[in-house]
Amino acid sequence: MAIDLSTRMNFSYGEPRELAPGIVRIVANNPSPLTFKGTNTYLVGSRTLAVVDPGPESEAHCAAILKAAAGRPISHIVLTHTHHDHFDGLARLAAQTKAIVAGYGRTVPPKGSHRTAPDGREISSVSFAPDIVLRDESVLDGDGWRMRALFTPGHAPDHLCLAIEGTGVVLSGDHVMAWNTSVVAPPEGRMADYLASLERMRGLGDTLYLPGHGGKLREPERMVRAYLVHRRMREEAILGAIREKPRAISEIVTLLYPGLDPKLLRAASLSVQAHVEHLVERGLVGGDGPPTSDRLLYPA
Numbered sequence: 001m002a003i004d005l006s007t008r009m010n011f012s013y014g015e016p017r018e019l020a021p022g023i024v025r026i027v028a029n030n031p032s033p034l035t036f037k038g039t040n041t042y043l044v045g046s047r048t049l050a051v052v053d054p055g056p057e058s059e060a061h062c063a064a065i066l067k068a069a070a071g072r073p074i075s076h077i078v079l080t081h082t083h084h085d086h087f088d089g090l091a092r093l094a095a096q097t098k099a100i101v102a103g104y105g106r107t108v109p110p111k112g113s114h115r116t117a118p119d120g121r122e123i124s125s126v127s128f129a130p131d132i133v134l135r136d137e138s139v140l141d142g143d144g145w146r147m148r149a150l151f152t153p154g155h156a157p158d159h160l161c162l163a164i165e166g167t168g169v170v171l172s173g174d175h176v177m178a179w180n181t182s183v184v185a186p187p188e189g190r191m192a193d194y195l196a197s198l199e200r201m202r203g204l205g206d207t208l209y210l211p212g213h214g215g216k217l218r219e220p221e222r223m224v225r226a227y228l229v230h231r232r233m234r235e236e237a238i239l240g241a242i243r244e245k246p247r248a249i250s251e252i253v254t255l256l257y258p259g260l261d262p263k264l265l266r267a268a269s270l271s272v273q274a275h276v277e278h279l280v281e282r283g284l285v286g287g288d289g290p291p292t293s294d295r296l297l298y299p300a
Protein backbone atom coordinates (compact mmCIF):
# COMPACT_ATOMS: atom_id res chain seq x y z
CA MET A 1 0.00 0.00 0.00
CA ALA A 2 1.47 3.31 -1.09
CA ILE A 3 -0.52 5.36 1.39
CA ASP A 4 0.76 6.24 4.82
CA LEU A 5 -2.54 6.38 6.70
CA SER A 6 -2.81 7.47 10.31
CA THR A 7 -5.65 6.54 12.65
CA ARG A 8 -4.24 8.70 15.44
CA MET A 9 -6.81 11.08 16.83
CA ASN A 10 -6.80 12.83 20.16
CA PHE A 11 -10.33 13.73 21.24
CA SER A 12 -13.26 13.23 23.59
CA TYR A 13 -16.80 13.27 22.18
CA GLY A 14 -18.41 16.68 22.43
CA GLU A 15 -15.26 18.38 23.77
CA PRO A 16 -13.94 21.35 21.75
CA ARG A 17 -10.30 21.14 20.77
CA GLU A 18 -8.41 23.94 19.02
CA LEU A 19 -6.41 22.47 16.11
CA ALA A 20 -5.22 25.75 14.57
CA PRO A 21 -5.63 29.37 15.65
CA GLY A 22 -9.37 30.09 15.54
CA ILE A 23 -10.30 26.60 14.32
CA VAL A 24 -11.89 24.25 16.83
CA ARG A 25 -13.05 20.66 16.28
CA ILE A 26 -15.89 18.84 18.02
CA VAL A 27 -16.33 15.13 17.25
CA ALA A 28 -19.89 13.78 17.07
CA ASN A 29 -20.59 10.44 18.72
CA ASN A 30 -21.57 8.56 15.52
CA PRO A 31 -18.70 6.11 15.01
CA SER A 32 -18.97 3.44 12.28
CA PRO A 33 -16.71 1.70 9.74
CA LEU A 34 -17.44 4.56 7.32
CA THR A 35 -17.44 7.53 9.71
CA PHE A 36 -14.44 6.30 11.77
CA LYS A 37 -14.71 7.87 15.28
CA GLY A 38 -17.58 10.08 14.12
CA THR A 39 -18.19 13.25 12.12
CA ASN A 40 -15.98 16.27 12.79
CA THR A 41 -17.74 19.61 13.25
CA TYR A 42 -15.51 22.69 13.03
CA LEU A 43 -15.98 26.11 14.59
CA VAL A 44 -14.13 28.86 12.70
CA GLY A 45 -13.55 32.38 14.06
CA SER A 46 -13.27 34.10 17.41
CA ARG A 47 -15.78 36.96 17.86
CA THR A 48 -18.48 35.42 15.72
CA LEU A 49 -18.34 31.90 14.40
CA ALA A 50 -18.96 29.74 11.38
CA VAL A 51 -19.91 26.13 12.01
CA VAL A 52 -18.70 23.82 9.25
CA ASP A 53 -20.70 20.57 9.06
CA PRO A 54 -23.32 20.41 11.83
CA GLY A 55 -22.92 16.61 11.87
CA PRO A 56 -25.63 14.01 12.49
CA GLU A 57 -29.00 14.84 14.02
CA SER A 58 -28.24 14.71 17.74
CA GLU A 59 -29.46 16.82 20.63
CA ALA A 60 -26.19 16.17 22.49
CA HIS A 61 -23.98 17.18 19.56
CA CYS A 62 -25.95 20.35 18.92
CA ALA A 63 -25.69 21.22 22.62
CA ALA A 64 -21.93 20.61 22.50
CA ILE A 65 -21.60 23.02 19.55
CA LEU A 66 -23.57 25.73 21.35
CA LYS A 67 -21.59 25.20 24.54
CA ALA A 68 -18.30 25.55 22.64
CA ALA A 69 -19.59 28.78 21.07
CA ALA A 70 -19.90 30.07 24.65
CA GLY A 71 -22.36 32.80 23.82
CA ARG A 72 -20.56 34.04 20.71
CA PRO A 73 -22.97 34.36 17.79
CA ILE A 74 -22.89 31.61 15.18
CA SER A 75 -23.36 33.74 12.07
CA HIS A 76 -22.94 31.02 9.42
CA ILE A 77 -23.38 27.28 9.02
CA VAL A 78 -21.45 25.83 6.08
CA LEU A 79 -21.84 22.36 4.57
CA THR A 80 -19.01 20.46 2.87
CA HIS A 81 -21.66 18.13 1.41
CA THR A 82 -25.10 16.77 2.21
CA HIS A 83 -24.43 13.19 3.32
CA HIS A 84 -26.43 12.31 6.41
CA ASP A 85 -23.52 12.29 8.81
CA HIS A 86 -22.66 15.93 7.98
CA PHE A 87 -26.05 17.38 7.09
CA ASP A 88 -28.74 15.89 9.32
CA GLY A 89 -27.87 18.11 12.29
CA LEU A 90 -28.44 21.26 10.21
CA ALA A 91 -32.14 21.80 10.96
CA ARG A 92 -31.71 21.71 14.72
CA LEU A 93 -28.64 23.97 14.76
CA ALA A 94 -30.13 26.42 12.25
CA ALA A 95 -33.30 26.68 14.33
CA GLN A 96 -31.28 27.45 17.46
CA THR A 97 -28.90 29.98 15.88
CA LYS A 98 -30.82 31.56 12.96
CA ALA A 99 -27.47 31.42 11.17
CA ILE A 100 -27.04 31.99 7.44
CA VAL A 101 -26.60 28.60 5.75
CA ALA A 102 -24.08 28.19 2.94
CA GLY A 103 -23.16 25.28 0.69
CA TYR A 104 -23.25 23.99 -2.86
CA GLY A 105 -26.91 22.99 -2.69
CA ARG A 106 -28.67 20.17 -4.48
CA THR A 107 -32.06 19.04 -5.64
CA VAL A 108 -33.44 15.61 -4.89
CA PRO A 109 -33.80 13.34 -7.92
CA PRO A 110 -37.34 12.37 -8.88
CA LYS A 111 -39.04 9.85 -6.60
CA GLY A 112 -38.54 6.23 -7.58
CA SER A 113 -34.95 6.62 -8.73
CA HIS A 114 -32.66 4.27 -6.87
CA ARG A 115 -30.11 6.07 -4.75
CA THR A 116 -28.44 4.45 -1.79
CA ALA A 117 -25.39 5.25 0.28
CA PRO A 118 -22.56 2.73 0.79
CA ASP A 119 -24.08 1.79 4.14
CA GLY A 120 -27.36 0.97 2.38
CA ARG A 121 -29.23 4.08 3.49
CA GLU A 122 -30.83 6.41 1.05
CA ILE A 123 -28.66 9.39 0.07
CA SER A 124 -29.96 12.87 0.85
CA SER A 125 -33.69 12.63 1.30
CA VAL A 126 -34.25 16.39 1.20
CA SER A 127 -33.27 19.06 -1.23
CA PHE A 128 -30.77 21.53 0.13
CA ALA A 129 -31.27 25.14 -0.85
CA PRO A 130 -28.68 27.16 1.08
CA ASP A 131 -29.12 30.89 1.75
CA ILE A 132 -25.74 31.41 0.12
CA VAL A 133 -24.82 29.19 -2.81
CA LEU A 134 -21.11 28.43 -2.96
CA ARG A 135 -19.37 27.45 -6.19
CA ASP A 136 -15.69 26.91 -6.99
CA GLU A 137 -13.68 29.91 -5.71
CA SER A 138 -16.70 31.47 -3.97
CA VAL A 139 -15.60 33.53 -0.98
CA LEU A 140 -17.58 33.60 2.25
CA ASP A 141 -16.84 36.44 4.67
CA GLY A 142 -17.55 36.55 8.38
CA ASP A 143 -16.48 38.76 11.25
CA GLY A 144 -12.76 38.05 11.48
CA TRP A 145 -12.65 35.08 9.09
CA ARG A 146 -12.88 34.42 5.38
CA MET A 147 -13.17 31.07 3.62
CA ARG A 148 -12.86 30.10 -0.02
CA ALA A 149 -14.77 27.18 -1.50
CA LEU A 150 -13.03 24.59 -3.66
CA PHE A 151 -15.57 22.59 -5.63
CA THR A 152 -14.40 19.00 -5.29
CA PRO A 153 -17.08 16.55 -6.48
CA GLY A 154 -16.38 12.82 -6.54
CA HIS A 155 -17.18 11.52 -3.05
CA ALA A 156 -20.41 13.47 -3.39
CA PRO A 157 -21.64 15.55 -6.34
CA ASP A 158 -21.95 18.65 -4.14
CA HIS A 159 -18.67 18.38 -2.23
CA LEU A 160 -16.73 21.50 -1.25
CA CYS A 161 -13.41 21.86 0.52
CA LEU A 162 -13.13 25.11 2.46
CA ALA A 163 -9.84 26.96 2.58
CA ILE A 164 -9.59 29.24 5.62
CA GLU A 165 -7.87 32.30 4.25
CA GLY A 166 -4.59 33.41 5.72
CA THR A 167 -4.05 30.16 7.63
CA GLY A 168 -2.90 27.48 5.15
CA VAL A 169 -5.69 25.33 6.57
CA VAL A 170 -8.27 23.56 4.42
CA LEU A 171 -11.36 21.90 5.88
CA SER A 172 -11.20 18.97 3.49
CA GLY A 173 -14.51 17.24 4.29
CA ASP A 174 -14.58 13.65 3.00
CA HIS A 175 -12.41 14.47 -0.03
CA VAL A 176 -8.97 13.86 1.53
CA MET A 177 -8.50 12.41 5.01
CA ALA A 178 -5.65 11.05 7.13
CA TRP A 179 -7.27 7.87 8.49
CA ASN A 180 -8.46 6.27 5.26
CA THR A 181 -9.09 6.78 1.57
CA SER A 182 -12.33 8.44 0.54
CA VAL A 183 -15.31 6.32 -0.49
CA VAL A 184 -16.28 6.93 -4.11
CA ALA A 185 -19.52 5.01 -4.57
CA PRO A 186 -21.95 5.30 -7.49
CA PRO A 187 -24.47 6.71 -8.08
CA GLU A 188 -23.48 9.42 -5.60
CA GLY A 189 -19.77 9.18 -6.28
CA ARG A 190 -18.05 9.43 -9.65
CA MET A 191 -14.42 8.39 -10.13
CA ALA A 192 -13.67 10.72 -13.06
CA ASP A 193 -14.84 13.68 -10.96
CA TYR A 194 -13.01 12.42 -7.92
CA LEU A 195 -9.64 12.15 -9.67
CA ALA A 196 -10.09 15.62 -11.20
CA SER A 197 -10.92 16.94 -7.72
CA LEU A 198 -7.70 15.43 -6.34
CA GLU A 199 -5.75 17.19 -9.10
CA ARG A 200 -7.64 20.36 -8.14
CA MET A 201 -5.94 20.33 -4.71
CA ARG A 202 -2.40 20.10 -6.03
CA GLY A 203 -0.05 23.06 -5.99
CA LEU A 204 -2.23 25.21 -3.71
CA GLY A 205 0.46 25.21 -1.04
CA ASP A 206 -1.79 24.54 1.93
CA THR A 207 -0.07 23.12 5.01
CA LEU A 208 -2.83 21.44 6.99
CA TYR A 209 -6.06 19.64 6.12
CA LEU A 210 -8.70 19.17 8.76
CA PRO A 211 -10.97 16.41 7.43
CA GLY A 212 -14.58 15.47 8.07
CA HIS A 213 -13.47 12.31 9.88
CA GLY A 214 -10.31 11.42 11.76
CA GLY A 215 -7.31 13.47 12.81
CA LYS A 216 -5.45 16.32 11.16
CA LEU A 217 -3.40 15.83 8.03
CA ARG A 218 -0.01 17.52 7.77
CA GLU A 219 1.85 17.75 4.44
CA PRO A 220 -1.54 17.28 2.77
CA GLU A 221 -0.33 17.47 -0.82
CA ARG A 222 1.80 14.40 -0.20
CA MET A 223 -1.40 12.60 0.75
CA VAL A 224 -3.18 13.94 -2.34
CA ARG A 225 -0.39 12.47 -4.49
CA ALA A 226 -0.56 9.19 -2.54
CA TYR A 227 -4.33 9.06 -3.07
CA LEU A 228 -3.78 9.49 -6.82
CA VAL A 229 -1.15 6.72 -6.87
CA HIS A 230 -3.46 4.49 -4.84
CA ARG A 231 -6.32 5.00 -7.31
CA ARG A 232 -4.04 4.32 -10.27
CA MET A 233 -2.78 1.10 -8.67
CA ARG A 234 -6.32 0.00 -7.86
CA GLU A 235 -7.41 0.71 -11.40
CA GLU A 236 -4.46 -1.27 -12.79
CA ALA A 237 -5.32 -4.21 -10.51
CA ILE A 238 -8.95 -4.15 -11.68
CA LEU A 239 -8.03 -3.85 -15.35
CA GLY A 240 -5.41 -6.61 -14.93
CA ALA A 241 -8.00 -8.93 -13.38
CA ILE A 242 -10.43 -8.30 -16.25
CA ARG A 243 -7.70 -8.80 -18.86
CA GLU A 244 -6.82 -12.16 -17.26
CA LYS A 245 -10.36 -13.40 -17.84
CA PRO A 246 -13.85 -11.93 -17.93
CA ARG A 247 -14.91 -11.28 -14.36
CA ALA A 248 -17.82 -9.71 -12.50
CA ILE A 249 -17.42 -6.91 -9.97
CA SER A 250 -18.33 -9.29 -7.12
CA GLU A 251 -15.39 -11.54 -8.05
CA ILE A 252 -12.97 -8.61 -8.37
CA VAL A 253 -13.95 -7.45 -4.86
CA THR A 254 -13.00 -10.86 -3.43
CA LEU A 255 -9.67 -10.69 -5.27
CA LEU A 256 -8.83 -7.15 -4.22
CA TYR A 257 -10.07 -7.15 -0.65
CA PRO A 258 -9.18 -10.49 0.96
CA GLY A 259 -10.48 -10.74 4.52
CA LEU A 260 -12.74 -7.71 4.14
CA ASP A 261 -14.99 -6.75 7.08
CA PRO A 262 -18.46 -7.83 5.83
CA LYS A 263 -19.79 -4.42 6.96
CA LEU A 264 -17.59 -2.84 4.28
CA LEU A 265 -18.53 -5.24 1.47
CA ARG A 266 -21.08 -2.91 -0.06
CA ALA A 267 -18.72 0.08 0.03
CA ALA A 268 -15.94 -2.02 -1.53
CA SER A 269 -18.26 -3.26 -4.32
CA LEU A 270 -19.38 0.26 -5.10
CA SER A 271 -15.79 1.48 -5.08
CA VAL A 272 -14.81 -1.18 -7.63
CA GLN A 273 -17.91 -0.26 -9.61
CA ALA A 274 -16.76 3.39 -9.66
CA HIS A 275 -13.41 2.32 -11.11
CA VAL A 276 -15.11 0.06 -13.66
CA GLU A 277 -17.41 2.90 -14.76
CA HIS A 278 -14.35 5.09 -15.22
CA LEU A 279 -12.67 2.34 -17.32
CA VAL A 280 -15.84 1.92 -19.40
CA GLU A 281 -16.04 5.70 -19.96
CA ARG A 282 -12.55 5.62 -21.43
CA GLY A 283 -13.25 2.58 -23.59
CA LEU A 284 -10.83 0.27 -21.72
CA VAL A 285 -13.50 -2.11 -20.49
CA GLY A 286 -16.40 -3.20 -22.62
CA GLY A 287 -19.97 -4.06 -21.94
CA ASP A 288 -23.40 -2.77 -22.67
CA GLY A 289 -25.43 -1.03 -20.02
CA PRO A 290 -24.22 -0.02 -16.59
CA PRO A 291 -21.88 -2.51 -14.89
CA THR A 292 -23.81 -4.34 -12.19
CA SER A 293 -22.29 -6.55 -9.51
CA ASP A 294 -22.77 -9.86 -11.34
CA ARG A 295 -22.38 -8.93 -15.00
CA LEU A 296 -19.20 -10.17 -16.63
CA LEU A 297 -16.76 -7.50 -17.74
CA TYR A 298 -14.50 -7.84 -20.77
CA PRO A 299 -11.40 -5.95 -21.83
CA ALA A 300 -12.26 -3.64 -24.72
Ligand SMILES: [Zn+2]
Pocket residue numbers: 035039083085086174212213
Ligand atom coordinates in the same frame (compact mmCIF):
# COMPACT_ATOMS: atom_id res chain seq x y z
ZN1 LIG B 1 -18.75 11.81 6.09
